Amino acid sequence: MAMKVSENRDDLLVAALARGASVEEAAGISQLSARTVYRRLQEVSFRNRVSEMRNRIFDQTVGRLSAATVQATTTLVELLDTGSDSVRLSAARTILEQSTKLRESCELVARVGELEEMLANESEKPYKIA
Structure with a gap:
């Protein structure tokens, strides 16, 4: 059970940092101390997870912007x-x-x-x- 809670907090921490939260904000979201967050950020594998998550978020954003670009172009042509x-x-x-x-x-x-x-x-x- 403790491992599951730890994994959930770690996932929350990764997601918060990938979205651009400060160390203090990410600590609050994941219910960890700022010191723990700083320690985790020293680990290459953890930083890689944050980077991978950030890349996925960015890819999703680009996809949404691409769809909106088509809609915006259609609107301009209609105007x-x-x-x-x-x-x-x-x-x-x-x-x-x-x-x-x-x-x-x-x-x-x-x-x-x-x-x-x-x-x-x-x-x-x-x-x-x-």
């Missing part, structure tokens, strides 16, 4: 057909600005990928000693 000139102009401006930023980001990602590939190929070549 292009409304009767108000100011609303149509604002929607058009937003679409153009964001499309340009997206294109620039995609091009930058591609260029960085090419540079990384070039560096990887260079590092595979044997060095010549003069």
